[in-house]
Amino acid sequence: MAKLNSKHVIWKLLASLLLFYTIIGGLMMEVPRLPILNETIRALYFHVPMWFGMIILLLISAVYSIRYLNKDDQAYDDIAVEFANAGVIFGVLGIVTGMIWAQFTWGAWWSGDPKQNGSAIALMTYFAYFILRNSLSDQQQKARISAIYNIFAFATLIPLLFILPRLTDSLHPGNGGNPGFNAYDMDSKLRLVFYPAVIGWTLLGVWIASLRIRIKRLKSDMNDLEYQR
Amino acid sequence: MKTTWLMLFLFLTTPLLAQEKQQVTAADYANREVSMADSFRAEGKIYVVVAILATVLAGLLVFTLVTDRKVSKLEQEMEHLKKKIIN
Numbered sequence: 001m002a003k004l005n006s007k008h009v010i011w012k013l014l015a016s017l018l019l020f021y022t023i024i025g026g027l028m029m030e031v032p033r034l035p036i037l038n039e040t041i042r043a044l045y046f047h048v049p050m051w052f053g054m055i056i057l058l059l060i061s062a063v064y065s066i067r068y069l070n071k072d073d074q075a076y077d078d079i080a081v082e083f084a085n086a087g088v089i090f091g092v093l094g095i096v097t098g099m100i101w102a103q104f105t106w107g108a109w110w111s112g113d114p115k116q117n118g119s120a121i122a123l124m125t126y127f128a129y130f131i132l133r134n135s136l137s138d139q140q141q142k143a144r145i146s147a148i149y150n151i152f153a154f155a156t157l158i159p160l161l162f163i164l165p166r167l168t169d170s171l172h173p174g175n176g177g178n179p180g181f182n183a184y185d186m187d188s189k190l191r192l193v194f195y196p197a198v199i200g201w202t203l204l205g206v207w208i209a210s211l212r213i214r215i216k217r218l219k220s221d222m223n224d225l226e227y228q229r
Numbered sequence: 230m231k232t233t234w235l236m237l238f239l240f241l242t243t244p245l246l247a248q249e250k251q252q253v254t255a256a257d258y259a260n261r262e263v264s265m266a267d268s269f270r271a272e273g274k275i276y277v278v279v280a281i282l283a284t285v286l287a288g289l290l291v292f293t294l295v296t297d298r299k300v301s302k303l304e305q306e307m308e309h310l311k312k313k314i315i316n
Binding site for chain 2: 012016019020023027030032033034035038039063066187189190204207208211215218222
């Protein structure tokens with residue numbers, strides 16, 4: 001029976017505990033009664049951490065792309081790709097949960113809100129990253145060109161998600177004068193679940209990414225052995 | 230190192246404010262005029278939903294853990310193979 005590497009057990013356990021706490025605390029604890037939002041304010045614990053998690057995972061991905069360009073080590077490229085993969089999964093979940101929420105608060109699944117459009121463009125930028133990778137066959141060329149693209153993709157992400165929706169009229173909480181996370185920054189009760197939720201969901205993303213990185217490493221080890229034989 | 234600092238700076242400046250904040254007060258918690266899922270909670274049925282979600286999460290986490298162990302096992306086998314072939 002293969003054992004889990006003991007140094008990895010603690011943060012995986014922490015991720016699990018934080019997520020159980022998020023679900024139980026997120027549904028049971030008291031929240032402010034605000035018009036229009038009603039109980040959907042609890043989406044703060046599930047929808048918003050998807051985006052926070054995505055940003056953190058994509059930041060890790062961008063950092064490893066930079067390290068790849070510095071060191072030219074294939075292992076860094078593998079890490080960059082898999083963190084981008086996990087980040088995009090979080091982003092897709094964020095956009096879908098946002099659409100569900102929008103249907104019941106804004107009255108439409110998609111209303112072309114700057115926040116919705118911005119996040120859709122951001123996700124497509126990352127879809128293009130994977131298409132770019134798959135269109136290049138040479139391993140080194142693939143890694144280098146996509147690493148450069150990945151850094152620019154992350155740089156585009158920030159204005160699309162955080163700056164542009166705040167400069168125009170967005171209906172999204174926190175934008176265009178609507179109450180949102182900034183408004184609740186002072187609210188200790190919401191913070192009590194929100195921050196653990198962000199950490200828990202992000203760690204789960206790191207866990208998933210790490211599994212895929214390890215599988216990639218095994219595959220490259222297999223290729224090496226094949227070559228030695 | 231320079232680029233790392235640049236990325237860090239980009240990341241840290243993301244919560245820059247473009248609009249004024251709205252404060253949430255104690256009155257918002259007590260505001261009975263806004264409808265919430267009060268009867269739903271009073272009937273105690275919310276616990277059912279919490280139990281269902283916790284079960285789903287538990288299932289997914291166990292599945293991830295099993296996958297993790299499978300990868301660990303493969304890694305160990307790979308170490309054995311490497312030693313065998315190199316010697």
